[in-house]
Amino acid sequence: MEFNKSLIATLREDPKEIESKSHRLLLRGGFIRQLASGVYTYLPLGWRVLMKISTIIREELDRIGGQELLMPAMSPREIWEESGRWEEYGDDMFRFKDRKGRDYCLCPTHEEIITDIARSKIRSYRDLPQIWYQIQTKFRDEPRPRFGVVRSRQFIMKDSYSLDKDNEGLDKSFQFHKEAYTRIFRRCGLNFEIVDASGGLMGTGESKEFMARVEIGEDTVVSCKNCDFRASLEAAKGMGEVLKFEDGPIVEVHTPGKKTVEEVSGFLKVSPSNLVKSMFYTSPHEKPIIILLRGDYEINEATLHHKFGFSYQPATAEEINKVFGAEPGFIGPHGKKDIDIYADDLLKGATGMITGANKNDYHIRGLNIERDVKIKEFLNLRDVKAGDRCIQCQGELEFYNGLELGHIFKLGTKYSETLGATFSDEKGEEKPIVMGSYGIGLERVMACACEQKGDEAGAVWPISIAPFEIYLLMLNPADKEIVAFGREINQALTKAAFSIIIDNRDVSAGIKFNDFELLGIPIRVTVGPKGIKNNRLDIYIRETKEVFEVSGSDLVGKCLEIRDHLYRRMSCE
């Protein structure tokens, strides 16, 4: 492609809205352009990168037997009513009405649609297993779009769905995807780790996230330095130390206006770990519960939801007042025999604790959990925090920011049951299809490559996803000789199946060199008057900054060698 006829608009200055390295590089290089908050155009260069990524994804999904299809981006309300997610999705779902007033949404995901296909097309165990996938635009009205294309409101997702007759089949499909994803991200040249995840809204089945370690990662990954334990903070469990304080009778202490753990521990001059936080959770259809947690820990809501159900929410101040007779911050578990109380297992045997007195401006000291509170069950309900040890090996835990590139999870029969997607098994019994759901965010792969590989000067694309392989830089396109030589080289390289962008613009050299760096094309070939005179061409590798000088006749061979070398740097095996 010729630069002077292309829609490539690099920016000389940083746009004011840049938020991260990848955002800056993608904007500056003219890969993307923002239209509205969280809504982007993929300009030709960016689109080429995304197409490269989708090709890799297709190859790897086809390899595990996936069949590509394309579902609609919009869908009618009814199917979402059936699964209950018309309500559940809330404000994250873009909704609209057609001319007749029927409700529609722009699909945030496609479980419902795929299950609808499955229920009409899958009749027998003989039709299983299946893996269906699509590469589709998804719409989610994010409360806060961020980091350019990393968290946007319209984004491209590869989503696949496995259909199996039983859990063994699902295990296999899950494993296939895990392997396919590993190959995909490796082929895209990214560094990543597979971590245990919590399914979130999707359900409680096994789930793994493919996390890239980058500064702007929005999730926290907990990683053991000693063994293979890797988990997102939500899914991570850590080992903490049980602490005991001097046992004694309960005494009331005056703590005027001191509500938070920091305020109370500061006021009483004790460590936060000496406190017990009492949290009151209510649900529209279930019994309220009290959760007890040591003051130096935070509650893990994912665990709470998995254990007790997604309908539980922190109680409002009014509810707390009504049940405890005190403001939030002054409540405690003692004397609450009519409410189920669950405690974090670090409180097992805890003595001498401080907690709310159920009386405004008062706390109590000397709480002995076993003696004074009827605990229904001790559970690990806390977030891991720095200093905790690995539950597998007691090794040291490390925390880092992870960008979620992909997520695989075992849905089980959640959707097939609610939507009635069943099949007849070998014995003629009707059973729900066992499903899995698997996603990859294409833009995140693109952004991640910029985050991990890019430098000050611009993007540095892994060759597998680079928009072009060779940047053919012609120094003076007004010079007929250079143009003719450049054309010759272009032909030879094209014949060797390279994808090439020729910078034939009549602008100063510096602009061309700078744009080459901004665009992040792996290999640069420079044609200039000096080179022509001596039949020398200069080849430069963006990633390694290596320079080679070759004669015209050696050029293609050398480029092939370099391409091979660059591919080998990130091969799967």
Added chain:
RNA sequence: CGGGGCGUGGCGCAGUGGUUUAGCGCGCAUGGUUCGGGACCAUGAGGUCGUGGGUUCAAAUCCCACCGCCCCGACCA
């Protein structure tokens, strides 16, 4: 949704009651000189000053409302 910031040619910004046609740099167009790291000269095009309303002899500038974008938080794949 709470707190804050911003909105002026394509991009980055200045102008915050009155210099008769709203500036600057970059970019763009035309001509010329250049041509191994954002070069130079000349000429030129391009603006509903986010939108609506108000105050005033006079508003980009003051007031009100709304919209948009961004940041921090809440929330979230």
